[in-house]
Amino acid sequence: MTVNLPQLRAFLAVVDAGGFSAAAADLGMSQSAVSHAVASLERALSAPLLVRSTPVRTTALGERVLPHARLALSAARSVEHIAAEAAGAMTGTVRLAATPTVCQGLVPGLLRHWREDQPRITVRVFEGDSSEVSTWLEDGTADAAVVIDPPPGPGIQLATDRYQALLPRDHPLAGEPRVDIRDLEDDPFLISPNGCEVRIRRIHGLAGLVFAPTHRVRDLATLISMVQAGIGVTVLSEVSRSLIPSDLVLVPLEPRVSRRLVLTGPPDRPWHPAIRTLAESAVGHLAEAASSASAVPAQGPTVAAAARPVA
Template sequence: MTVNLPQLRAFLAVVDAGGFSAAAAELGMSQSAVSHAVASLERELSAPLLVRATPARTTALGERVLPHARLAVSAARSVEQIAASATETMSGIIRLAATPTVCQGLVPRLLRHWREDQPRITVRVFEGDSAEATTWLDDGTADAAILIDPEPGPGIQLAVDGYRALLPRDHPLAGEPAVDIRDLEDDQFLISPNGCEARVRTIHKLAGLRFDPTHRVRDLATLISMVQAGIGVTILSEVSRTLVPPDLVLLPLTPETSRRLVLTGPQARPWHPALRTLAESAANHLARTTSQSNV
């Protein structure tokens, strides 16, 4: 039995992209070449790994093979990048997972910096909720993630992200320098359950209020639109400020609470060398930005 890396890469690309056509575009290959690579892997294993459907999905055997394929491809990429780093030609693709608010509010600035500072490294973003980002990092779907309040470990703290009240500009409290959540008790409260609900519950608990949201909205754009429509108010993090339209205001909130946004890699396996380069680049950028803002 001879299993090779191109076969494993093709298999993973089909799984991650959801089909052979999308996998071909991801790999820069023809669709027939991807199909041939996966078919040859299945012949080597004497059983199908994928159900050819839309989207493509793994068979029972494919599901068992998947984590090992990820580890093998990840290890090979690490070897390649270690060699590249020795000759100062760091390059490659890093798959970065983050939550919607982080993807929309923080990641674009990071991508712009990395494109200028490390043009040979390509960063591809995977957007999901906090649990998905952690799972993708653990199972190898992602090489890196921006996690919210992770356990102590290696990583670069990108921001301490405070929570704010999001109100329409015609709200009676919109002109105040800050808002006490107790003063919003009579407003209908909207919540997005994507990772922040536990912290919003904590804010209510600190204020001695019962947490009883009127609406739960998964999509951030929908949440903001509902506040625009006057349906209620909500709490967002400071990193969301760039997403706030001009007819809404984002105001400091008491009781105060915040979250840490940390760029990190997997805990159970070595980091991709290109990720270490990106982390160092981000740390240097943050240090320069902080130094300039203190002048």
């Protein structure tokens, strides 16, 4: 039995893309070449790995092989990029996972910057909730992730992201330099039950308030639309600022609570060498953006002064 990396790469591409045609486009190969690679892998293993349906599904064996295939390709990429780094040519693809708020508010600007600053590194984005991001990092689906308030360990802090009140522009407190959460007690409070709820509960607790949201909505866009409609107010992190329409305003909030946005790699295997290059580039970009906006209060998350490990 002989299993090789091109076979595993084709297998993973078909699983991730949901079909052979889309996988071929992702790999820059013909569909027949992808089909041949997967078929040869199945012959080597003497059993089918995929159910040829729409979308393609893994068989029971395919599901067992999948995490090992991801780890094998991740290890191969690390070896290739260590060699590239030693040769002074940082190239390759980094698969970056992040939560929806970070993907929508922070990542687009970073992608534009990385495209200019590190043109030989391709960044592919995977959006998921906090548990999905952690799983993808552990099983090799993602090479790196922007995680929120991770426990002590390797990581490079990109930003300190503070929480603010989201109010209609005609709200009586919208023009204040900051607002106390207690002053919003009479407003219906809206919440999106995601990873931020723990910190929003903490803000209420620090103020001596009972956390009793009037409405819970899953989607961030729905939450913002409800504030626009005058249904209530909410609390969002600063990284959401670019998503806020002109008839709403983010106002600094008391008590002050923030979260750390940290770029990190997998916990139990070597990092893709490009991760630190991307992190250093990102911190420099965010610091420059924050400096240029310093004349205008609360224009975005406060960034770390330099790329540094999180102890």
